[in-house]
């Protein structure tokens with residue numbers, strides 16, 4: 034069998050939820066499990082996050098799967114309704130849609146649900162992606178509250194720079210100022226905001242990334258935040274090459290040996306979800322010690338420098354990220370984020386659970 038495997042720790046995920054829960058204080062916690070729980074599997078996420086107050090997903094299909102698995106906590110649809118035809122499913126599955134567009138209010142008015150729904154009314158405070166204009170809040174809140182199909186309203190926004198030095202104040206202050214008067218519950222915090230800005234907690238927090246043991250901040254490691262990596266991507270060396278000085282390795286021969294050296298070929302490539310943009314020098318663990326990749330990542334293989342690993346050979350374990358090597362470090366070397374690497378774990382990689 035091809036030796037690549039992703040090991041996923043339910044314990045680590047449950048631990049990370051406890052970290053989020055402690056930071057949330059009195060706020061309730063939605064475990065954000067979109068994108069197949071950031072690559073970790075929806076069913077694993079349900080078990081690991083059984084203690085969450087709710088789950089947040091993108092699609093009806095994910096929500097229906099969670100209900101089928103026995104989830105009885107609230108389920109938030111983060112992008113709301115993709116059509117008026119989804120209102121009936123919200124009733125049937127008891128889902129809470131985000132309303133981020135005036136059309137959603139029209140749909141609810143024209144096709145009132147058989148039972149009134151809890152809704153999250155999302156305002157745009159500067160992200161300029163999804164959300165209703167904050168300037169029109171008075172009319173929008175009044176209209177939403179007057180709809181017979183609406184049982185309760187929670188106000189919501191999303192931060193564009195909670196992970197950066199500029200922070201959240203430029204969005205949070207207008208949000209609170211404009212909406213405080215209604216006395217409605219509210220929700221704003223993603224992982225970065227929850228970790229760094231306690232004033233964003235409100236009534237519901239929405240951590241995603243941190244639950245999987247990665248850091249939203251370039252300059253702070255997940256370990257420093259008290260988080261444990263949930264996914265470890267592992268493989269083995271399946272061939273060893275002896276290069277002479279001047280010889281190159283892989284497509285484009287991007288890496289050339291300056292002197293005679295040994296190169297290990299690892300069974301992991303971009304078709305497994307490893308980033309093709311990872312250049313020579315991206316960190317890997319060879320037999321538990323830090324090493325580096327060489328040359329261009331190909332579809333099914335990548336190469337590692339065995340210069341410091343004279344004992345390494347066929348079958349030597351290689352960790353691509355996870356336990357002992359933060360996914361954030363690999364993401365940084367590849368010019369991307371841990372979000373992208375975790376979500377991109379390919380379906381062909383076998384997954385095993387571990388403690």
Ligand SMILES: *Cc1c(COP(=O)(O)O)cnc(C)c1O
Pocket residue numbers: 065067111191222223224225239240241242243249
């Ligand atoms: C994905 C998402 C989150 C979670 O964000 P993280 O940065 O992963 O914590 C929170 N809120 C919304 C609206 C989202 O789409």
